[in-house]
Amino acid sequence: MKRQTLMLWTLMILGGTAGWAPAVQVTFRVNMSVQMAMGRFNPDTDLVYLAGTFNNWSTTQDLMVRNPSNPDVWEITLDLPAGTWPNYKFVMLRAGTGFAWETRDNRWFQVPSSDTVLDVVYFDDITEVVTNRQPVTFQVDMSVQIANGVFDPAVGRLAVSGDAIDDWANQGTHLLTPTPTNEALWAGTFEITARVGATVNYKFIMDGMWESRPNRTFVMTNEPIVLPVVYFNDVTNPAVPIPVTFSVHMGVAVARGWFNPETDFVEARGSFLTTPGGAWVGGFQLTNSPANPYVYTGTFLTTNQAPGSVMLYQFVINGATWETTGDRTWTFANTNAVSLPLAYLNNVTSLGPVSLQVRDSGRVELQWEAGPRVRLQTAPALEGPWTDVPETEGAGSWSGPPGGAMRFYRLIGP
Known part of the structure; x- marks a missing residue:
């Protein structure tokens, strides 16, 4: 009985079963x-x-x-x-x-x-009505965005949005305009209501594209405020060509049936490839190699980034299925070639947990999320040898007698 209990507890640890x-x-x-x-x-x-x-x-x-x-x-x-x-x-x-x-x-x-x-x-x-209301002047230097061809001052729109400004609604009610003497310097003064000492969070939005940097902040006072001039997205240098290598591991996606390497393709899309207005366009298709068929890579020569700029990107399947985990980011420290860290689609790096149940009959039942290329393996020890459990590829469960010796189980893909 002790041996069987030890075996079942080992299964629970390996399967990642949470306590009830x-x-x-x-x-x-x-x-x-x-x-x-x-x-x-x-x-x-x-x-x-x-x-x-x-x-x-x-x-x-x-x-x-x-x-x-x-x-x-x-x-x-x-x-x-x-x-x-x-x-x-x-x-x-x-x-x-x-x-x-x-x-x-x-x-x-x-x-x-x-x-x-x-x-x-x-x-x-907020426990009391805030009555402190002061004019706050925002100023943005758009010269780099104009020089990079990302912003057209003749037709472009620059707005500010934030918690005490418009609840991050960005309804186009807080638009900045070019100053009379400098078309690259955009400014706007707006009445802001916030208690004295409160930290106000905000960002600028260029033609619908939000800054990718962390929120900007200022501390509210009981007097008018003129904020210092900043650069959009803190990009102070003109864009230069920078080779960027993207890499994504698709092994888990293949095992779970999200990606078929025979018929599907994967791209990198992001702010490295945009329209003049900053909208993401097209995609840069990645390729694999016989030596590592589940790692898709590619090097793109971006021409709209500069030291200090933040690049947003995602991996996209078949030009339509985007990652659900949000945009990835990379900050360029210099103009040297960049090899981005190897990523997994949607940041999913495992085949999921295995749950364990012991039936009244004494049989052990294992359950997991099924995938067309996911199968169960077993071994007498962690170091192996590991062998496939028959008829488990594509299934989501397996049951059998506990046996008389300790066994280990794991999920494996292609």
């Missing part, structure tokens, strides 16, 4: 009274959602409802595993302007072992 935890009811509550008083939230037309690690940060899944006994408070009750540490934020969906997230850091707590009602908090931790 009971679910408890957790009630989240947020006070929206200040947002209503400031005109940022209309209870008749706007909605409040709860987004967090428990729902993959979905802004449509967990809709909060107004408390009938306290109309300032919106609430929702969820079943969460005890002992876990969820991160979350409250999100407003405002009619006509879209989603407005809390700008503070993620909220978090440890789920207790029994049902609980969390304390009421204020949206974005």
